């Protein structure tokens with residue numbers, strides 16, 4: 001089989017490329033990735049010859065040309081960081097909305113048999129103290145990132161309703177695992193802790209997130225391709241929920257580092273309080289269940305960041321340092337006890 005993957009040099013996309021070619025070594029994958037700050041060739045080192053990286057922008061490239069012989073598209077490419085979207089939303093609209101529409105249109109013209117859009121639970125907005133989001137919960141995105149993902153998700157719906165184009169949408173919870181950019185929560189806390197640097201927890205750390213290991217997510221995406229129904233949406237959650245503070249404390253415990261590294265810093269504006277997914281539909285229709293428990297998956301992930309010095313060193317290079325100092329170093333609470 002020949003697949004087209006977008007954003008396959010990023011975190012989830014590169015894990016998916018590795019996952020797919022490990023289990024299907026004779027398949028071919030065309031990977032369109034612009035290699036933004038979040039894309040990293042090193043994420044694909046050692047990947048088998050069935051993979052071809054095409055360094056292009058989905059908002060500009062001739063996408064139909066890249067779809068020659070392709071049977072299925074997995075669309076991961078996006079600007080993905082909420083904090084960056086608060087700072088500057090333009091590129092989020094361009095990539096996440098325009099890029100997705102261009103990809104849908106090219107795939108429709110090429111009569112691609114399956115198009116899997118990787119959406120997110122953030123399209124639903126935030127929950128209070130109780131309840132889970134089902135697939136028919138209303139869209140209430142709160143960050144510019146979430147709003148652009150909601151637009152992409154709705155474009156996918158429109159391509160199914162208007163053209164009967166076989167799109168399937170997935171909405172996963174927060175992912176963790178190897179190859180995640182170190183400006184995201186788990187690698188940021190891990191690599192800071194390993195270097196004895198402060199761990200900046202937003203607000204009081206009371207926000208709740210549901211965490212899925214990226215390998216479980218990749219297995220779900222394969223099940224979506226095999227057994228998902230066109231025009232349907234599947235929530236992909238793990239059931240493992242934790243406050244940010246509990247998670248940071250777990251990281252410190254697993255790394256045997258002191259709690260004194262924690263800093264409570266000024267909160268993110270519009271910070272969603274709680275995400276929790278009802279994933280019963282995916283269990284029932286896809287025959288998929290997550291297999292990796294949070295503590296075991298986290299332990300394996302922390303080991304990966306500890307052991308992959310060269311990857312961490314280069315991912316935390318000059319442009320990361322610039323981002324980090326702008327985002328944290330003058331933030332209220334960061335310099336406490338330093």
Ligand code: NAD
Nearest residue numbers: 007009010011012034035036038039057058077078174175
């Ligand atoms: P990431 O930021 O690590 O990777 C995104 C990739 O897309 C990068 O390789 C980047 O170079 C590429 N890209 C960005 N703009 C592009 C463009 N215009 N053209 C081509 N390539 C471009 O993101 P991720 O965490 O791997 O997320 C992948 C997808 O999964 C995204 O669509 C995201 O919204 C969704 N998602 C992520 C999570 C999570 O916890 N990480 C949870 C649910 C859904």
Ligand code: TYD
Nearest residue numbers: 082174183184185186188200201202207244
């Ligand atoms: P993040 O990985 O940015 O994912 P998202 O905002 O899409 O859920 O952050 C996960 C949670 O961790 C979120 O509630 C914000 C919080 N967080 C911190 O407390 N400190 C940090 O430095 C970062 C990056 C995130």
